[in-house]
Amino acid sequence: MDVIEVPDPGDPRLADYFRLRDVNLRKSIEAEHGLFMAEGEKVVRRALTAGYTPRSLLLTRRRLAALSELAAAVDAPVYVVDDATAERLTGFDVHRGALASFHRRPLPDPGDVLEGARRVVVLEDVLDHTNVGAIFRSAAGLGVDAVLLAPRCADPLYRRSIKVSMGAVFTQPFSRLGDWYGGLEELRGRGFHLLALTPGPGTRPLPEALAQAGEAPVALMLGSEGDGLSSRWLGQADTGVAIPMAGRDVDSLNVTAAAAIACYELMRSA
Amino acid sequence: MDVIEVPDPGDPRLADYFRLRDVNLRKSIEAEHGLFMAEGEKVVRRALTAGYTPRSLLLTRRRLAALSELAAAVDAPVYVVDDATAERLTGFDVHRGALASFHRRPLPDPGDVLEGARRVVVLEDVLDHTNVGAIFRSAAGLGVDAVLLAPRCADPLYRRSIKVSMGAVFTQPFSRLGDWYGGLEELRGRGFHLLALTPGPGTRPLPEALAQAGEAPVALMLGSEGDGLSSRWLGQADTGVAIPMAGRDVDSLNVTAAAAIACYELMRSA
Incomplete structure (x- = not known):
């Protein structure tokens, strides 16, 4: 010493x-x-x-x-x-x-963390380090195979993210897409069913969409705190999904809460 | 004007x-x-x-x-x-x-918000306004009948709580227990089955405990960010319950994430 x-x-x-x-x-x-x-x-x-x-x-x-x-x-x-x-x-x-x-270590390529993965979470532009840390803690705790980040998503190895994750960022496999526009092709090429978590009309309840995906590997996409997923990514998804809500003038959840429920359902259905 | x-x-x-x-x-x-x-x-x-x-x-x-x-x-x-x-x-x-x-308006008595309620969340000493706000947003969005607060739990009508809840604190019925030590008696007297969410050994998976509760009304208790529920409240619970975890050296979730999953399971089973 x-x-x-x-x-x-x-x-x-x-x-x-x-x-x-x-x-x-x-x-x-x-x-x-x-x-x-x-x-x-x-x-x-x-x-x-x-x-x-x-x-x-x-x-x-x-x-x-x-x-x-x-x-x-x-x-x-x-x-x-x-x-x-x-x-x-x-x-x-x-x-x-x-x-x-x-x-730091070089991040693995997306292809490396997707190898053999069946349940993954994709964060588009989650910008708050606290949210990224809490989402990694949920993903790691519930056993999500990999987390993929869009180019602008906040850094999981930033001090605040690490702290909120209680170090889960060290054990949760993750990678960052080099390309936002075409980044989801990597998932599609590997046969992933792409679910976009988004409030609003025209979506299916998450449990139903997961049942429908059957044996296919599933990637669940989450968007930024304010605006949710971009229209580009929404357009690329196979299915828009929502967490069933009860009303009370609340039409969506905090992204950490939504991600936790999504990871929970994802792993329950695996 | x-x-x-x-x-x-x-x-x-x-x-x-x-x-x-x-x-x-x-x-x-x-x-x-x-x-x-x-x-x-x-x-x-x-x-x-x-x-x-x-x-x-x-x-x-x-x-x-x-x-x-x-x-x-x-x-x-x-x-x-x-x-x-x-x-x-x-x-x-x-x-x-x-x-x-x-x-402000006078808070209703616990008995008033419990009247007819079948699914309630009880927060012991959640101290962070951001967490309280996010939990209220989940509770309201998923349809929890009432939220009860222990005397020291942070204020849902504090500016930061309100903001994070996106105003869900205005529509979610809630009350505050006057007494920490004996406060759970009000719930027990009304036939509530008391589930204590807590990591660690000796707990049952939350879905299993909810199935076991059957037709009884259920109160799910959540403790503070750092230390969880007090031993007093743990001792008063009918069952200790946990969200099933997958490992990766993560033994618990952030309280907002845990509360979201708990509310989701609570309402799914209702």
Whole structure:
């Protein structure tokens, strides 16, 4: 264990941890350096267990003793800072006392995660990291074979997504489509039945559409928080499906709630 | 329509709209004055439709023309401010251009919302307003008869809950238990079968427990984000139930996701 006290928040060795709440800045830092941030002991351990290579670990001095086993498990520099330095560096109170920077790995090709898959979820432009994280937690927990992301869907390895997913993003197979316009062809070419989850008229109840799909592998498509699926993707779907609603002037669910029910039905019918 | 230009963010007529992001301050202002805040045209209209009495409406000048029909529908003073005043007053950029303050109504007694109910959800200490809002949206959308809240559960009529629920909190019947310790007796006395949603060993799959409950009315209990249900409430339940999980090192779902699936199963079995 290589424990290094760093007093200066401007020290370049701490650059991975700079301004963690500045989403735009973080996107560019993380893309440029090919890194992601894990927060909290449990999530850091899950990243290690999933085989990700740490770049460094950052602990607050106050939590160093309590987290010494974690520090020993990390084969990378362990930087120790005081609470004020942590806050000036990251932009928030690091009360959990542990942050780690990890190397990203190249994502598998869509074809690789679809090999042998029978139940997949496709996220078009879910833009909120909290929603992406919660959806990955549901997908992983309920056993969805793969998650595919459209090019603009929010990053599952962004700190907030990882945290909300409780690390499920490390175990859930996923890939990103290189092409939005023609991206669904990969699924169609493999015989997937494409279900588009969308409120409104002209849809079939999800359980009925799943029964009708029979033995075919099924891909369930979910759109963005505000506007749902694009007309392009809706037009490509085999069937528009809805979660049966009861009324009370509520015509749709929150995307996390809808995704949870969809994953549940998808796996119940598998 | 009584449109009043107010240039000064310190004007006492705007006091209802003061520092909307300061949760602790807002809790005390809203309790003291018996008010709640609705944000955005759609949600304000839903509060009006549900019969809540407006105290006032606040519009930005930029959005006044676009929102004139809304202003005409509100039988209360309409305050018009510029963007800078709105931001200084509320603490954020009021880009939606409409905020309204409404009088709260006394909540019905638990017994009133339970009368004739057969499927209810009981939230013990769900503390996050986003989660409460999303759960209400699921409950209302899927047709749960009533939601009961433990004394410490977050407020469904807090601005953030209302917004996330898309106004479902106005149409979903709910009440709050006066007493945490003995609060479940009201349900038991009415013959409800009490199901406690909780991960871990010794639980039954939710669909199986619902089938077993047969014709009895069912109350599904959900606990707080971090710790789940208290041991007191777990001990009072007839059956511990779980959503069947698939593994991948994920042993539970986000509370919004779990509640959505639970409401879905609850209503599917009704």
